[in-house]
Amino acid sequence: MEEQVSRFVAGSYLQPLPPPAAEGGWTGRIRKSFFATPLDAVLSLLSALLIGYIAVGLYQWGIANAVFTGENRSACLGDSVGACWAFIGARFQQFIFGLYPVEERWRVVLVFALLVVLLVPLAIPRAPFKRLNASLMFFVFPLVTIVLLTGGRFAMTGSSIALAFALAAAVTLFLCVGISSRAGSYGLTKVAVGLTVFGLLAAFAAPYLNFDRFSVLTFRFDTLSFVALLASLLAITLSFVTALATLEEKSGALRLVYPTLAALFFVATLTTDFGLAPVPTNLWGGLLVTLVVALTGIALSFPLGILLALGRQSSMPAVRLLSVVFIEFWRGVPLITVLFMATFMLPLLLPSGVSLNQLLRVLVGVSLFAAAYMAEVIRGGLQAIPKGQYEGADAMALTYWQKMRMIILPQALTLVIPGIVNTFIGLFKDTSLVSIIGLADLLGAVRRGFNDPAWITPTTPATGLVFAAFSFWIFCFGMSRYSIFMERRLSRGHKR
Known part of the structure; x- marks a missing residue:
């Protein structure tokens, strides 16, 4: 029995044989992919002829017979002229x-450059400072773009300012409820919700209603839009107080300040005169x-x-x-x-x-x-x-x-x-x-x-x-x- 088994035990290691010539290398892969059957071979040849015909035509039209320089249409006239x-x-x-305007196109180029500088690191997963990069890209860059492209110095109405702070109040309330599990059942939260809804509705309705107008600083408000602004500011305050009362780590409430700072930055940026010439859209x-x-x-x-x-x-x-x-x-x-x-x-x-x-x-x-x-x-x-x-x-x-x-x-x-x-x-x-x-x-x-x-x-x-x-x-x-x-x-x- 042992003699019969020993006959099937190799005495030396044999190197693996190379694959058949018809199966290995790039020729084998081409044969499998394009010429495995007679039908595949016919279709591959027809496709190659069609692609070659199109490629030659595109080359002749786009490069060989194309006109790359010229000052007017006379350079591109002729029977054999391509692109x-x-x-x-x-x-x-x-x-x-x-x-x-030609003299102002540097502003557009600057916007394109800022877009590339901010977008490329944001798209690279391992690039550092992702939070700062995202903040600059999604909050600062849009305002900078508006100012550069239009020239800035917008005449914002009181209802527009009230709407900006009403949206800030809504985001602040959303963050408050999101970071604190007890904020939803807190009494001040319900008051903040009511004030936020009132601020949004009043800011939208103010342009349609005729109320007495007056000036606050350099802005023109009517009664309803000014009340909407006050309601939004009060809602922001109540949301901040709620976060302080319900959070164990009080430092977490500091992030609620960001929406209000964003609204202030928004209003200040769009209403400031940066000395740029206005360019209509x-x-x-x-x-x-x-x-x-x-x-x-x-x-x-x-x-x-x-x-x-x-x-x-x-x-x-x-x-x-x-x-x-x-x-x-x-x-x-x-x-x-x-x-x-x-x-x-x-x-x-x-x-x-x-x-x-x-x-x-x-x-x-x-x-x-x-x-x-x-x-x-x-x-x-x-x-x-x-x-x-x-x-x-x-x-x-x-x-x-x-x-x-x-x-x-x-x-x-x-x-x-x-x-x-x-x-x-x-x-x-x-x-x-x-x-x-x-x-x-x-x-x-x-x-x-x-x-x-x-x-x-x-x-x-x-x-x-x-x-x-x-x-x-x-x-x-x-x-x-x-x-x-x-x-x-x-x-x-x-x-x-």
């Missing part, structure tokens, strides 16, 4: 800045308008979409009904209709003497429209969270907002990263619709260039549209790749 890149070079600044255009509309829509629709998604799953019938009505209304209306309504119908609903800038109306409409779609994407992530996560959070005696902020939302948002980025990409491409209502975004600026008598040629439209398409593709491809990077970093795509 007229001289047209892009001649009008490149209009495609970026629109009709923004009807002179903005090109990539500037595209980025303003897209980034504003993204920044506002994301938090609003989270609130709407939470509201749609709320146990309170009124909140759930309002969220459902909002989402279904905005999802059922085309974006172009929203833009027309914001441009032509919204001014009819405003009180006399109150007007909103056309670009501002578009920003509001686009943000609300995108928020409805964002809410449904986030709701899908919330529904994918196991019930045990909610039960575990309840067992830890967390408040509703603590549970959502620390346990539920991080998991839900991680699950729907592709859907969120897909919504952002769709919003970025939809900015081209604003050209229909008279705003010259990147695509609109390119199309307006077609009517320039100095550059009317047969190849000018195709060249301009290719340039616009490539510009949009760069931004959309960047967002797509960053989405893939975040998915891989969070390892959601590899977990089952």
Whole structure:
């Protein structure tokens, strides 16, 4: 028996044989991928011929026969002339800045530079000072952008100031309830809620009602807006007192001061004269308008979409009904209709003497429209969270907002990263619709260039549209790749 077994025991280690020539190396991979069967071989050859034909045509049109320099249309005329890149070079600044004054374009360049400086470290996961970077990006940068692009020195009405502090009171109350589990049952909290609601309603109603007007410092108030301001300040004070009374660590109440400081910074920044020349928004255009509309829509629709998604799953019938009505209304209306309504119908609903800038109306409409779609994407992530996560959070005696902020939302948002980025990409491409209502975004600026008598040629439209398409593709491809990077970093795509 032992003799028979010993015959099958190798006396020396044999090196593994190389794979067959038909299976290994790059030739083997190509054979498996493209020539595994006769049908695959035929399809691969036809596809290669088609791709080669298109590539040769694009090369001849875009490079070999293209015109890169020239001062007018005469350089791009001819039977064999390809792309007229001289047209892009001649009008490149209009495609970026629109009709923004030449001597003031340094302000736009500075805004673009600040955006890159703040956004790149925020997008790198291991970059330090994330909290400071986020604060500068989402709170300071928007105000700096408004002042630089418009020139600042806004004449804010009393109702606008009252609304700013009413929103600060609402955020302060939200933070108070979120950081203290006993704040919801505290008596002063209910008073603060009533004052906050009154402040918001009074600030919105003040422009429609005629009350006596008077001056406070350099601002013009009416009676109702001034009362709304006082109610909001009192609500902020009560929220701070509630936090001090219910928190064991009193230092945690200091964060409640941030919304009020933000409101003060907002009012002070927009009303201060920085010596910049005013530039009306009807002179903005090109990539500037595209980025303003897209980034504003993204920044506002994301938090609003989270609130709407939470509201749609709320146990309170009124909140759930309002969220459902909002989402279904905005999802059922085309974006172009929203833009027309914001441009032509919204001014009819405003009180006399109150007007909103056309670009501002578009920003509001686009943000609300995108928020409805964002809410449904986030709701899908919330529904994918196991019930045990909610039960575990309840067992830890967390408040509703603590549970959502620390346990539920991080998991839900991680699950729907592709859907969120897909919504952002769709919003970025939809900015081209604003050209229909008279705003010259990147695509609109390119199309307006077609009517320039100095550059009317047969190849000018195709060249301009290719340039616009490539510009949009760069931004959309960047967002797509960053989405893939975040998915891989969070390892959601590899977990089952």
